[in-house]
Amino acid sequence: MISPSPADRTAETRALTDEDLKRIRENNAYHAAKGHTDLMKANVEYLLANLAAVNSRVEELQAQLDKVHAFVNERAQFIQVLRNYVGEDNGDYIRWTGHAEARRVLAETLGIELDKDAGGIRKPAGGPSNGS
Numbered sequence: 001m002i003s004p005s006p007a008d009r010t011a012e013t014r015a016l017t018d019e020d021l022k023r024i025r026e027n028n029a030y031h032a033a034k035g036h037t038d039l040m041k042a043n044v045e046y047l048l049a050n051l052a053a054v055n056s057r058v059e060e061l062q063a064q065l066d067k068v069h070a071f072v073n074e075r076a077q078f079i080q081v082l083r084n085y086v087g088e089d090n091g092d093y094i095r096w097t098g099h100a101e102a103r104r105v106l107a108e109t110l111g112i113e114l115d116k117d118a119g120g121i122r123k124p125a126g127g128p129s130n131g132s
């Protein structure tokens with residue numbers, strides 16, 4: 001399970017809701033009318049800090065997703081080995097089958113589409129690969 005970062009556990013860095021943004025806009029309009037630029041600056045600083053925390057979390061999650069895609073894409077190597085296997089040691093064959101199966105189950109659980117022929121993550125038509 002992906003554990004939340006410390007930034008996710010504080011009120012200061014939680015994702016802003018539409019209601020939060022509405023409240024901040026109303027505060028800014030009120031304080032702009034009153035000439036309270038210091039409070040408007042504080043709101044902007046809060047938004048920038050929140051954005052930085054959210055962007056940091058997105059980068060963490062993208063790094064974890066890249067690892068998952070690399071793991072699932074290794075399935076193609078195991079499929080190729082299984083297709084070319086001619087040995088008599090069933091232990092290797094069973095182990096490689098288990099590796100390929102684990103990657104298939106993970107992909108299915110996460111809703112990642114697999115290329116039935118190649119064994120890795122299916123590439124979107126006309127687009128880049130979905131992962132490593």
